[in-house]
Amino acid sequence: MKKILVQKDSYYDSVFLMLINKEVKQFDGVKDAVVSMGTDVNVELLKDMGLANEEVESATANDLIIAVEAESEEVAEKAIEAAKELLNKKKSESAESDEYRPVSLDKAVEMLPDANLVVISVPGAFAAREVRKALNMNLHVMLFSDNVSLEDEIELKKLAEEKGLLMMGPDCGTAIINGKPLCFANVVKKGDIGIVAAAGTGLQEVTCSIEKFGGGITQGIGTGGRDLKNSQVGGRMMRMGIEALKNDPETKVIVVISKPPAEDVAGKVIEALKETGKPCVIHFVGLGAGKQEGNLYYAENLEEAAGMAVALSKGEKYEKRTFTIPEEEVEAIVERETQNMAPGQKYLRGLYTGGTLADEAMILFEREIGNIYSNNQTKPELVLKDPHTSQGHTIVDLGDDVFTVGRPHPMIDPSTREERIIKEMEDPEVAVMLLDIVLGYSSHEDPAGAILDSLKKAKVKAKERGGYLSIVTSITGTKGDFQNMDEQKKKLESIGCVVMPSNYQASMLALKIIRKVG
Amino acid sequence: MNVKPINELFKKELVVINMGLESFADNLKDVGVKVLQMNWKPPAGGNKKISSLLSRLGR
Numbered sequence A: 001m002k003k004i005l006v007q008k009d010s011y012y013d014s015v016f017l018m019l020i021n022k023e024v025k026q027f028d029g030v031k032d033a034v035v036s037m038g039t040d041v042n043v044e045l046l047k048d049m050g051l052a053n054e055e056v057e058s059a060t061a062n063d064l065i066i067a068v069e070a071e072s073e074e075v076a077e078k079a080i081e082a083a084k085e086l087l088n089k090k091k092s093e094s095a096e097s098d099e100y101r102p103v104s105l106d107k108a109v110e111m112l113p114d115a116n117l118v119v120i121s122v123p124g125a126f127a128a129r130e131v132r133k134a135l136n137m138n139l140h141v142m143l144f145s146d147n148v149s150l151e152d153e154i155e156l157k158k159l160a161e162e163k164g165l166l167m168m169g170p171d172c173g174t175a176i177i178n179g180k181p182l183c184f185a186n187v188v189k190k191g192d193i194g195i196v197a198a199a200g201t202g203l204q205e206v207t208c209s210i211e212k213f214g215g216g217i218t219q220g221i222g223t224g225g226r227d228l229k230n231s232q233v234g235g236r237m238m239r240m241g242i243e244a245l246k247n248d249p250e251t252k253v254i255v256v257i258s259k260p261p262a263e264d265v266a267g268k269v270i271e272a273l274k275e276t277g278k279p280c281v282i283h284f285v286g287l288g289a290g291k292q293e294g295n296l297y298y299a300e301n302l303e304e305a306a307g308m309a310v311a312l313s314k315g316e317k318y319e320k321r322t323f324t325i326p327e328e329e330v331e332a333i334v335e336r337e338t339q340n341m342a343p344g345q346k347y348l349r350g351l352y353t354g355g356t357l358a359d360e361a362m363i364l365f366e367r368e369i370g371n372i373y374s375n376n377q378t379k380p381e382l383v384l385k386d387p388h389t390s391q392g393h394t395i396v397d398l399g400d401d402v403f404t405v406g407r408p409h410p411m412i413d414p415s416t417r418e419e420r421i422i423k424e425m426e427d428p429e430v431a432v433m434l435l436d437i438v439l440g441y442s443s444h445e446d447p448a449g450a451i452l453d454s455l456k457k458a459k460v461k462a463k464e465r466g467g468y469l470s471i472v473t474s475i476t477g478t479k480g481d482f483q484n485m486d487e488q489k490k491k492l493e494s495i496g497c498v499v500m501p502s503n504y505q506a507s508m509l510a511l512k513i514i515r516k517v518g
Numbered sequence B: 001m002n003v004k005p006i007n008e009l010f011k012k013e014l015v016v017i018n019m020g021l022e023s024f025a026d027n028l029k030d031v032g033v034k035v036l037q038m039n040w041k042p043p044a045g046g047n048k049k050i051s052s053l054l055s056r057l058g059r
Helices: A012-026 A041-048 A073-094 A103-110 A122-134 A152-161 A200-212 A237-248 A263-276 A302-314 A327-338 A355-368 A416-426 A447-463 A486-495 A503-517 B006-011 B023-031 B048-057
Strands: A002-007 A031-038 A064-070 A118-120 A140-143 A174-177 A182-184 A190-197 A217-222 A254-260 A280-284 A294-298 A346-353 A393-397 A432-437 A470-476 A497-501 B015-019 B034-037
Touching: A002 A073, A002 B006, A012 A073, A012 A140, A031 A073, A064 A073, A064 A122, A064 B006, A103 A122, A103 B015, A118 A122, A122 A140, A122 A152, A152 A237, A182 B023, A190 A200, A190 A237, A190 A302, A200 A217, A200 A254, A200 A302, A200 A355, A200 A432, A200 A470, A217 A237, A237 A254, A237 A263, A237 A470, A237 B006, A254 A263, A254 A302, A263 A280, A263 A294, A280 A302, A302 A355, A302 A503, A327 A470, A327 A503, A346 A355, A346 A416, A346 A503, A355 A393, A355 A432, A355 A503, A416 A432, A416 A447, A432 A447, A432 A503, A447 A470, A447 A486, A470 A486, A470 A503, A486 A497, A486 A503, A497 A503, B015 B023, B023 B034
Parallel strands: A118 A140, A118 B015, A190 A217, A190 A254, A254 A280, A280 A294, A346 A393, A346 A432, A432 A470, A470 A497, B015 B034
Antiparallel strands: A002 A064, A031 A064, A174 A182, A174 A217
16 A cells, blocks of 8 residues: 655755654555655656655655555555654754754855855755855855766866865765864864865774874865866865965875876876975875875875874874784784684675775775775776675675665664675675774764674674684774764674774785685 | 965864754754754755756856
């Protein structure tokens, strides 16, 4: 039995609706449910699911749709009522807060005349016009929304350049400006290292590692992933960020992070860094490491970028090392983790929530043992045939669009990864699961706790088969993060997970284990 | 390259207008940032074509 309700002119944000959707789906007797705004994409999705009627087809992005398929009409009606109740609760909570909420940017600026930055996370199709308005009002912008066209990005970044303003994004998930964490970011101590990054979780890993090594940061500027990848965008925001850090007297050392950039863009960025005259650390994930040219230092991985930057800021010599824990201890862990494995256990399964962290692990394994399957692979023959099913050595980025249609990002809602762990545990050839735990603002309140049961089950299952499942993790976070890093670590260790000091070290340990059993 | 406004921002207290996901505003309040949450709604009643037309007209 299908029931559909379309409520005209009732806008709710997508993350909130996804959480309501999840509740409704769990309702007893409900087979499937969609609670969403009537955007073109959602209407298509509903049509494919057979949950559309005329009203749905003519809905707009401002109309709320609740569609339920249930075992009986009664259940469907009850589920719709429950959804409405949850939505109303939200409305009344918003109404209770005594502050007036302006609907337009003009009105907002009138109310808050000293505003200097706008954070925009509205649906991508509507985001560009809001950014244009903000820039024209001389406001800096952090654009979290994705699905913004390349043409719009180029135009908006040109406008930002003309005005000398920040336009961080689109698809910029992390920034720290004046010590304040924006969107997905950690609480990091102040210091003298300034960062510009085209990689969200990359920026998180580097800032957290800087604090771990005893340093601190001035600014963490995000640019959005396309800034360096596309020649027409041309690394505009990264070059502006570098220029601003060059002029900033508080910044002694500059760090830039990106996935491999377009060649001509890389040249422009390097030129800009040379001109700063300040020591600069460069990490292009997977590209040229270990060399030094003048004031430029190339790092091999995210943790090394942090280590080099802290050494430069303290005027110390950077000492290259793979593990920050003693070598004997590493060997003892490898021994312990492999001694009870069954013959035939040989594969790695990297189950990541952070895109850059997944890439860092993938590139490392690709270089060391080759043939790593992933939804992030650039080699077509190694792209997972079905991203929901692993094959051979697999590293999967669960924050990819294919996993987040109609559900929140796995850093917010760990259930995507939980389901994947449960699926992987049925495979007797898995030797190691490699996981990231990302803390900080906007992330889940207990990311380790949320997957603990499934990890425990996976370990028990392997034992029942006469083997042993090794689970290697790292935590991207600081002592200042609200999730309590020490507690997170304790939880993971309580069920026998190995917790390494960084994603790089976790990947290197997993590599040692795979090499020993493979 | 003109980046003067960015360097000026570095010297000021961050004051934020949040348009969209409310949790981002809550996080900022938590760290003591002055922030105003907007009640954003899709323009032109959510009609993308009219919205883009309005945007081009600078409205």
